[in-house]
Amino acid sequence: MKSDIPYEKMLDVELSRGEAHHGSQKYYRCLIILTCLTTVLLILLSLQSLLVPMATSSSSKSSGQQKHLLIRETCTDPCRIALVESIPEGLVFNSSIAHQSIYEAWLNLISGAQTSLDIASFYWTLTNKDTHTQEATADQGQQILQELGQLSGKVSVRIAVDKPSGTKPLDDISFLVASGADVRMVNMRELTTGVLHTKFWIVDKKHVYIGSANMDWRSLTQVKELGAVVYDCSCLAEDLGKIFEAYWFLNQTKTVPAHWPSNYSTLYNKDTPMQLSLNGTDASVYLSSSPPSLCAEGRTSDVQSILSVIADAQQFVYIAVMNYLPTMEFSSHKRYWTDIDDQLRRVAYERRVRVRLLISCWESTNPIMFPFLRSLASLQDKNKLDVQVKIFTVPSDPQQKKIPFARVNHNKYMVTDKVAYIGTSNWSGDYFVNTAGSALVVNQTSAQSTTPTVQEQLQEVFERDWDSQYSTDINHRTNRKVVC
Numbered sequence: 001m002k003s004d005i006p007y008e009k010m011l012d013v014e015l016s017r018g019e020a021h022h023g024s025q026k027y028y029r030c031l032i033i034l035t036c037l038t039t040v041l042l043i044l045l046s047l048q049s050l051l052v053p054m055a056t057s058s059s060s061k062s063s064g065q066q067k068h069l070l071i072r073e074t075c076t077d078p079c080r081i082a083l084v085e086s087i088p089e090g091l092v093f094n095s096s097i098a099h100q101s102i103y104e105a106w107l108n109l110i111s112g113a114q115t116s117l118d119i120a121s122f123y124w125t126l127t128n129k130d131t132h133t134q135e136a137t138a139d140q141g142q143q144i145l146q147e148l149g150q151l152s153g154k155v156s157v158r159i160a161v162d163k164p165s166g167t168k169p170l171d172d173i174s175f176l177v178a179s180g181a182d183v184r185m186v187n188m189r190e191l192t193t194g195v196l197h198t199k200f201w202i203v204d205k206k207h208v209y210i211g212s213a214n215m216d217w218r219s220l221t222q223v224k225e226l227g228a229v230v231y232d233c234s235c236l237a238e239d240l241g242k243i244f245e246a247y248w249f250l251n252q253t254k255t256v257p258a259h260w261p262s263n264y265s266t267l268y269n270k271d272t273p274m275q276l277s278l279n280g281t282d283a284s285v286y287l288s289s290s291p292p293s294l295c296a297e298g299r300t301s302d303v304q305s306i307l308s309v310i311a312d313a314q315q316f317v318y319i320a321v322m323n324y325l326p327t328m329e330f331s332s333h334k335r336y337w338t339d340i341d342d343q344l345r346r347v348a349y350e351r352r353v354r355v356r357l358l359i360s361c362w363e364s365t366n367p368i369m370f371p372f373l374r375s376l377a378s379l380q381d382k383n384k385l386d387v388q389v390k391i392f393t394v395p396s397d398p399q400q401k402k403i404p405f406a407r408v409n410h411n412k413y414m415v416t417d418k419v420a421y422i423g424t425s426n427w428s429g430d431y432f433v434n435t436a437g438s439a440l441v442v443n444q445t446s447a448q449s450t451t452p453t454v455q456e457q458l459q460e461v462f463e464r465d466w467d468s469q470y471s472t473d474i475n476h477r478t479n480r481k482v483v484c
């Protein structure tokens with residue numbers, strides 16, 4: 001049969017007929033055969049190109065489905081969240097808005113601990129030995145240290161702490177080690193040129209504390225702090241545990257792994273948050289971490305989380321942080337770093353989102369912060385732009401003034417009309433590029449709740465501080481010496 005004859009031979013056969021009047025017919029046949037062959041070839045090619053992506057997409061689909069299944073496996077823990085605060089001695093609000101103190105929350109967590117306590121920390125000065133003073137208000141810190149010492153003899157207490165530089169005191173750490181705690185110093189300076197600035201606790205792999213307070217006696221009585229405790233929430237504790245394990249591991253290595261092993265990965269991030277119930281109300285929750293090099297697969301970096309929360313706001317973005325700078329603070333060369341600053345200006349301009357920044361300062365605050373803040377605060381135009389900046393000042397009597405590194409609003413949170421973001425970082429470039437920090441992001445946008453959500457509670461805290469006598473519009477206070 002003709003169709004069995006190879007192409008070239010077929011041509012030969014045709015040619016061998018040699019008849020002139022068959023010329024046009026021959027040409028016509030040739031065309032048909034050529035067309036047929038090309039079609040077959042094209043079909044084969046397109047089939048192949050269809051099959052290959054189908055093969056890859058079917059495998060990615062199945063792993064995507066797997067992830068989806070894991071995420072939809074909602075956390076059934078009866079999680080409860082509570083805001084906790086340190087209000088410095090002598091600071092009195094004319095307001096009924098109040099939360100449990102961080103001191104009480106820590107005491108409760110310690111006394112309830114059955115099996116384990118993991119603490120990520122920047123430095124330890126819970127007694128007032130560092131200031132060589134006899135401060136009565138150091139009592140609470142000293143008590144926490146004593147209780148931690150006792151606990152260290154009973155349950156597993158692991159402490160990850162930034163490797164202290166020459167000047168940082170070691171007394172508390174030595175005491176805890178002697179009491180039975182397992183301490184690992186993380187040399188962030190060597191690893192990422194940053195510091196371990198994170199502050200969180202994980203108790204019995206089911207309760208967590210995260211917030212601005214350092215392991216410092218001043219953080220309980222002399223510095224204004226804000227944090228959150230989440231109780232009975234092993235899903236969240238397990239995820240925070242992965243961030244802790246990363247710090248723990250960094251003590252055993254000379255370099256940050258280029259790829260973290262898969263057991264450090266998470267399924268919970270800004271795109272696929274954990275679904276859980278907080279005080280009986282549905283919530284989407286995730287933990288972010290910085291710097292990006294410490295984020296295993298799936299983890300949202302702290303700055304990405306902040307940018308997405310700001311981008312998501314419809315009505316307002318309220319920010320309370322100690323430091324706000326669109327620059328790197330500690331790099332050897334001056335570097336401008338505007339990721340967050342750009343985002344705030346963008347939502348203020350494009351969507352008329354109301355932006356409020358409540359900033360604090362002390363003697364060691366970089367004076368360049370003020371012109372940058374005034375630049376932001378100048379974005380004011382009736383019905384078009386609404387950005388406002390206030391400076392929060394913690395009042396001090398002459399005795400309190402003498403306490404170094406105190407009497408300041410050290411909060412590090414943001415609240416929008418939808419989301420509560422509770423972090424551990426100052427807001428300047430370094431904290432997102434090379435310093436370790438982390439944050440809890442709670443979204444209850446779609447929740448139907450009769451009791452106030454944590455977003456609403458955080459908004460109340462912000463408004464209490466913003467409207468208080470301790471906050472002053474930055475435009476009315478220009479000189480840092482007068483402000484701080």
Ligand SMILES: *[C@@H]1O[C@H](CO)[C@@H](O)[C@H](O)[C@H]1NC(C)=O
Nearest residue numbers: 092093094095096467468469
């Ligand atoms: C405290 O707040 C109430 C109600 O907002 C107000 O009437 C009162 O004047 C305030 N007191 C002071 C001392 O600011």
Ligand SMILES: *[C@@H]1O[C@H](CO)[C@@H](O)[C@H](O)[C@H]1NC(C)=O
Nearest residue numbers: 183184185186187251252253
């Ligand atoms: C790990 O931690 C121990 C105990 O705190 C410390 O002595 C050691 O220097 C740390 N190692 C590194 C590489 O940071």
Ligand SMILES: *[C@@H]1O[C@H](CO)[C@@H](O)[C@H](O)[C@H]1NC(C)=O
Nearest residue numbers: 241242243245246261263264
């Ligand atoms: C991952 O596995 C290693 C080796 O078993 C272990 O040392 C590490 O703690 C694990 N990390 C996490 C986050 O569980």
Ligand SMILES: *[C@@H]1O[C@H](CO)[C@@H](O)[C@H](O)[C@H]1NC(C)=O
Nearest residue numbers: 270308309312419443445446
């Ligand atoms: C909060 O959740 C809603 C859906 O419930 C989602 O549309 C929104 O993007 C989330 N916001 C953030 C900042 O994750």
Ligand SMILES: *[C@@H]1O[C@H](CO)[C@@H](O)[C@H](O)[C@H]1NC(C)=O
Nearest residue numbers: 197214322323364365366426
């Ligand atoms: C936040 O910034 C201040 C001022 O630069 C700095 O002293 C402090 O160490 C930073 N963070 C802390 C202690 O949380």
Ligand SMILES: *[C@@H]1O[C@H](CO)[C@@H](O)[C@H](O)[C@H]1NC(C)=O
Nearest residue numbers: 080081082279451452453454
């Ligand atoms: C959740 O419940 C705890 C007490 O169990 C309470 O302290 C806290 O304020 C509640 N949180 C919210 C957001 O209602």
